[in-house]
Amino acid sequence: MASLHRFTPSLVAFDPRGASVRAVAYHRLRVEDQPVARVNRNVFGITGALQQQWDPRQVHSPGGRPAISRQYSLSGRVLRTDSVDAGWHIVLSGSGGQGLTRWDSRGGRQRYQYDGLLRRVAVFEQAGNDARERCVERLAYAPPSAGHAAFNRCGRLVRHDDPAGSVAIEHYGLGGAMTGQSRRLLNADTPPDWPAAEHLRELQLAPERFASSWHYDALGGLQQLTDARGNQRLWRYGVEGELARVELVFSSARRKVLLERRDCNAQGQVTREQMGNGMLAEFSYDEKDGSLLRLAAYRSARRENTLQDMTYAYDRVGNVLSLRDAAQPTTWHSNVRSDATCVFGYDSLYQLVSASGRENARHAGGPALPGLVMFGAAQVDLWRNYNRHYQYDAGGNLVQMRHAPSSGQGYTRRMAVAAHSNHAWIQGQAVGFDRCGNQQTLTVGQALSWNLRNQLAQVSQVLREDGQADTESYAYDADGQRLLKRRVSKAAGMTHLREVIYLPGLELRRDHATGQWLNVLTIETGRTSIRALQWQKGRPDGVNDEQLRFSLSDLTGSCTLELDEHAVLLSQEGFYPYGETAWWAAKNAVEASYKTLRYSGKERDASGLYYYGYRYYAPWLQRWISPDPAAEVDGLNLYAMVSNNPMTLADADGRAGSTMSERVSLGLFFVGFLGLAGLALGALADIPAIGATAGALLGGVLLGLLVHEGYRNARRKAVHNSAESIAEWLSQRAIDIAESRGLTHEETHRLVNFFYEHQGDNALLSVAAHSTQEGKIYGFVGPAVSAQVANNLMQSGKSMGRDMRRLGYRNILLRDPVRAQPEQPVGPSTAGAVSSFDVQATTGLARRKVARASAPAASSESPGVLARAPASAFSADMSAVEHLMAGPEGRSIALTIGHLREGRTGAVHWHKYQDEGGLWSADLHAYPGGGTGRGAFRLMFEHLGGRRYRVVGVRNPHR
CATH class of the missing domain: 2.40.128 (Lipocalin)
Known part of the structure; x- marks a missing residue:
C-alpha cells in the first residue's frame, strides 16, 4: 500500500x-x-x-x-x-438579507413574504407552465398576551401550513424548544393553495389530528417523547450527559426497558450496551485514533451464543481494509471456501476500487433484493464468494463495476457520463435529466416526477396503456422531510392503497386493501435502533402485538441483525460496499416483511431507492438520483456517494459523508470559509488581503477552540472516571484497614486525606497501616514499585524509619494513646508491630491526573461546587442515617461525606438527580451489598441552600 x-x-x-x-x-x-x-x-x-x-x-x-x-x-x-449538475438559480434578496424571490432553470419561481419584523409569513410557488402562483406555506406567530405567555408562545411560530398539511405548535419550553405540536394532513392529493383566512384553510385539512409532546431537562436533554398514539419514550442520562437508560411505555401501560445500561470510554465512545432484551453488545477501539476494532453481540450478558463478532482493520489514514464476522459459519461448496470476510482496496485518492466478500449464490444483481433464505436452510450451495472492481473518471463518476463471482455468471455494469456534467446512466438505458439535474427515469419503464422544490414527488413503477399506473407518491413538510408515502397498485382488477404517515417517533402504516393498520414506534438508543410494532387493527396470525425489534448496526450504520424482545434472531442481512443487499435471511417470510431499515439504517422503498432525508439514493447505480441540495459541501460531483469511499464514510441525511474525525474537518471548513468571507468583506473596504487574513485567523482560532474543546471533554471524562475508580479502590482499602485496626471514622478520614495529599508525588502509590506495641497506629503512602520491600521491612521487626524514607514512603500518625492530637509524622518503633499493606490499582491517566481531579470544575449551579475549603464549608444533617453509622454501612457513608467535605466530587460521582425531586446523589463505595459504577449504592441529599444539605437516605440502584 x-x-x-x-x-x-x-x-x-x-x-x-x-x-x-x-x-x-x-x-x-x-x-x-x-x-x-x-x-x-x-x-x-x-x-x-x-x-x-x-x-x-x-x-x-x-x-x-x-x-x-x-x-x-x-x-x-x-x-x-x-x-453543470444542478442548473442555474437566481435569488433576489432584500435590504435585510432576506430572500425575496427565487428562480431556477426549470422555470419555477418562489416568492417569499415577510412581516415588519422580517419573519417569513408566506411562500408562493409557480411552475413555468402555471397560469398563476399558489400559496404553499403560511406562517402565523403569537402576539403578546397572557394566554400565549402561559405557553411561552409570545412572538413565536404557532401555526405553519405547509405543502403536506398544517402543524400547530401548542407550547414551548423555557429554553425555546417546542414541547407540544399537532399535525394534520391535507384532505386531497392535490398541492395546497392556502388562503389568507384561517377558517378557509381548515377546509383543506383532514379531520384526523396527530398530537406529539416532548419534555426536556434543564440542560436541554430530551427526557420524554409522547407520540400521537400515546406511547411514551423515556431517556435517562449520566452525569456527563451520556445516554444511560431508555424505556418505552406503551399506551396500554405496558412498560419495557429498551436500554438497560450503556458504558462509554474516556473519549465518549460506547464500549458496552446492555439491551432490555438481554442482548449484550461490546465495542473495542484503537487507543491511538478511536477507530472501531471489534463489535461483538451476544444473546445474553453471560456471553454465550455469539450473534455477531465483527473485527475491522484499517490502513494508516483510516480506510477500512477488511472486516470479518467470526460469528458466521464457514461453508464449502465445489471446493471453494466461503466465510464472512470482506477485503477492500483503494487507489491513491482513497476511492474504493476493489471489494471481495460473499453473497447469495442466486443473486443476479440490480434493484431487486436477492431471494430470502430461511434460517436453518440445509442447501450447501447458498453462498458463493465474489470480487467487485470499480473504475472512476477524473470527476469521480463511477464508470464501470465488474462483478466476478466464484461460481456462475458474472456481469459488468458500465455507466455513460455526459461530456460536460456529472449526469450518468447505465449504458443502453435511455435516462434523461431535467434542467435542475433530477433523474427522469429510474429503470426502463419507471418514470420519476419532481416537485418545484426538486423533491421526488412520484415513482411510476408500472405504466399501463389505460393510463392507470402503479405509483408511489410522497409529500414533504416545510423542512423538506418526508411526511407521507402513498402507494397505489392494481392487481386482479382491484386497486390497493397503502400509505405511511411519518410523525415524531412514529410511523402509521396503513394497508387499506387488507385492513391492516400498524403503528411502528421508532427509538434510537445509540448503536442499536429499536422499532416496536403496535397493531391498531388487522393483526395477522402468529405476530405478537407490541412486538419489539432490536436492530444492531455495523460501522456504516447498516442494519445487520434484528432480534425480538427475547433476543431471538428475526432477520440478518449483508451488503455490498455501495449498499446493494448481497444476502438476507429471516426466521420466516412474515417476520421478513416487517423489516424496513436496511443500508445505513435507512428505509428502502418499493422502488429500491433509499430515502435519506434530503434526497434518494440508488444503491445499484452507486450514486444519488438528484444533485446535493447542500451544493459542493461534499465535493464538486453532486451525485457521488461519500466521495466513493462507502466503507469508511457514511452519509447521515443525503448531504455529506462523515467519519469520527469530522470535528477537525468542520474546523478546517471554518478556516476556509471565514477566510473567504473575510476576503470578500475586506474587498468591500479595499483591504481584501487583510480581510482574508483576519478571516482565516478567526477560522484558525475556531478550529483550535473546537479541537481543544474536544480534547478537554475527553480529558475531563477520563479524569472523572479515573478519580472514581481510585476512590472505589481506596475506600475498600481504607475500610479494610479501619476494620482491622479499629479506626474511628475521623482516623479513617485522615488516612484517606493523607493518600490524596501525596497522590501527585508518585506514578503509582500503595497504602499501608502499621501498629506498634505502644498502641500507636501509623499510615503509610509510598511508591508501589517498592511495596514488597516496604512490606518486608515492616515484617522484619527492625528499625525501619530511615529505610522507609529511602524507599519514598511517608507516614502519618493516626492514633497516639498518650496524646489527644497526633503530632507531625515520626519514624515509628517496630517492636511487636502488626502491618497491613496494599497497592493502588489505577490507570496510567489516573497516575498523572488524580490529584487534579480532586478539584471540581466550575459549575453554573452553586450546590454542585464543593471547592476545597475547611470542613465547615460543607455541612450535612445525618439524622436520617444515624442508625447506620455504628455498623459497616457507616464507614462507607463517612468516607463519602469526607470526600464531599474535601471537594472531591468526582470521587463519588456527585450530581443532581433528574428524577428524584431535585435530590443530589453521591456514590457509596464499598457499601455492604453494593457494586461499583452504576451498581453502587448512593447517598441521597436534599439541598438546603448554600453548602448545607440534609441526607434523606440510601438508594439501592437495583430497586
Whole structure:
C-alpha cells in the first residue's frame, strides 16, 4: 500500500491575496502506474469573491465549463449560481438579507413574504407552465398576551401550513424548544393553495389530528417523547450527559426497558450496551485514533451464543481494509471456501476500487433484493464468494463495476457520463435529466416526477396503456422531510392503497386493501435502533402485538441483525460496499416483511431507492438520483456517494459523508470559509488581503477552540472516571484497614486525606497501616514499585524509619494513646508491630491526573461546587442515617461525606438527580451489598441552600 502512494502529495497553490487557486492531487490505481495530476481550480474576482470552481475533468476538457460559477450583486451577495449538475438559480434578496424571490432553470419561481419584523409569513410557488402562483406555506406567530405567555408562545411560530398539511405548535419550553405540536394532513392529493383566512384553510385539512409532546431537562436533554398514539419514550442520562437508560411505555401501560445500561470510554465512545432484551453488545477501539476494532453481540450478558463478532482493520489514514464476522459459519461448496470476510482496496485518492466478500449464490444483481433464505436452510450451495472492481473518471463518476463471482455468471455494469456534467446512466438505458439535474427515469419503464422544490414527488413503477399506473407518491413538510408515502397498485382488477404517515417517533402504516393498520414506534438508543410494532387493527396470525425489534448496526450504520424482545434472531442481512443487499435471511417470510431499515439504517422503498432525508439514493447505480441540495459541501460531483469511499464514510441525511474525525474537518471548513468571507468583506473596504487574513485567523482560532474543546471533554471524562475508580479502590482499602485496626471514622478520614495529599508525588502509590506495641497506629503512602520491600521491612521487626524514607514512603500518625492530637509524622518503633499493606490499582491517566481531579470544575449551579475549603464549608444533617453509622454501612457513608467535605466530587460521582425531586446523589463505595459504577449504592441529599444539605437516605440502584 505504501508504494501505491509514493510521489502522490496533495498540493495547494495560493495567490498573493492568500486565496486557494489550485488544489492538486495525484491519482494512481496500480503500483506500476505513473501518477496522474487531478487539478481543482478556483477563480476569484477582483473583490476576492469566489466566482468559478473547476473539477479535474472539466479543467482539461475542450469546451469544458466550471462545475460551479457564481455572480454577485453590488452588495456582495450571491445573485446567480450556475452548476453543470444542478442548473442555474437566481435569488433576489432584500435590504435585510432576506430572500425575496427565487428562480431556477426549470422555470419555477418562489416568492417569499415577510412581516415588519422580517419573519417569513408566506411562500408562493409557480411552475413555468402555471397560469398563476399558489400559496404553499403560511406562517402565523403569537402576539403578546397572557394566554400565549402561559405557553411561552409570545412572538413565536404557532401555526405553519405547509405543502403536506398544517402543524400547530401548542407550547414551548423555557429554553425555546417546542414541547407540544399537532399535525394534520391535507384532505386531497392535490398541492395546497392556502388562503389568507384561517377558517378557509381548515377546509383543506383532514379531520384526523396527530398530537406529539416532548419534555426536556434543564440542560436541554430530551427526557420524554409522547407520540400521537400515546406511547411514551423515556431517556435517562449520566452525569456527563451520556445516554444511560431508555424505556418505552406503551399506551396500554405496558412498560419495557429498551436500554438497560450503556458504558462509554474516556473519549465518549460506547464500549458496552446492555439491551432490555438481554442482548449484550461490546465495542473495542484503537487507543491511538478511536477507530472501531471489534463489535461483538451476544444473546445474553453471560456471553454465550455469539450473534455477531465483527473485527475491522484499517490502513494508516483510516480506510477500512477488511472486516470479518467470526460469528458466521464457514461453508464449502465445489471446493471453494466461503466465510464472512470482506477485503477492500483503494487507489491513491482513497476511492474504493476493489471489494471481495460473499453473497447469495442466486443473486443476479440490480434493484431487486436477492431471494430470502430461511434460517436453518440445509442447501450447501447458498453462498458463493465474489470480487467487485470499480473504475472512476477524473470527476469521480463511477464508470464501470465488474462483478466476478466464484461460481456462475458474472456481469459488468458500465455507466455513460455526459461530456460536460456529472449526469450518468447505465449504458443502453435511455435516462434523461431535467434542467435542475433530477433523474427522469429510474429503470426502463419507471418514470420519476419532481416537485418545484426538486423533491421526488412520484415513482411510476408500472405504466399501463389505460393510463392507470402503479405509483408511489410522497409529500414533504416545510423542512423538506418526508411526511407521507402513498402507494397505489392494481392487481386482479382491484386497486390497493397503502400509505405511511411519518410523525415524531412514529410511523402509521396503513394497508387499506387488507385492513391492516400498524403503528411502528421508532427509538434510537445509540448503536442499536429499536422499532416496536403496535397493531391498531388487522393483526395477522402468529405476530405478537407490541412486538419489539432490536436492530444492531455495523460501522456504516447498516442494519445487520434484528432480534425480538427475547433476543431471538428475526432477520440478518449483508451488503455490498455501495449498499446493494448481497444476502438476507429471516426466521420466516412474515417476520421478513416487517423489516424496513436496511443500508445505513435507512428505509428502502418499493422502488429500491433509499430515502435519506434530503434526497434518494440508488444503491445499484452507486450514486444519488438528484444533485446535493447542500451544493459542493461534499465535493464538486453532486451525485457521488461519500466521495466513493462507502466503507469508511457514511452519509447521515443525503448531504455529506462523515467519519469520527469530522470535528477537525468542520474546523478546517471554518478556516476556509471565514477566510473567504473575510476576503470578500475586506474587498468591500479595499483591504481584501487583510480581510482574508483576519478571516482565516478567526477560522484558525475556531478550529483550535473546537479541537481543544474536544480534547478537554475527553480529558475531563477520563479524569472523572479515573478519580472514581481510585476512590472505589481506596475506600475498600481504607475500610479494610479501619476494620482491622479499629479506626474511628475521623482516623479513617485522615488516612484517606493523607493518600490524596501525596497522590501527585508518585506514578503509582500503595497504602499501608502499621501498629506498634505502644498502641500507636501509623499510615503509610509510598511508591508501589517498592511495596514488597516496604512490606518486608515492616515484617522484619527492625528499625525501619530511615529505610522507609529511602524507599519514598511517608507516614502519618493516626492514633497516639498518650496524646489527644497526633503530632507531625515520626519514624515509628517496630517492636511487636502488626502491618497491613496494599497497592493502588489505577490507570496510567489516573497516575498523572488524580490529584487534579480532586478539584471540581466550575459549575453554573452553586450546590454542585464543593471547592476545597475547611470542613465547615460543607455541612450535612445525618439524622436520617444515624442508625447506620455504628455498623459497616457507616464507614462507607463517612468516607463519602469526607470526600464531599474535601471537594472531591468526582470521587463519588456527585450530581443532581433528574428524577428524584431535585435530590443530589453521591456514590457509596464499598457499601455492604453494593457494586461499583452504576451498581453502587448512593447517598441521597436534599439541598438546603448554600453548602448545607440534609441526607434523606440510601438508594439501592437495583430497586
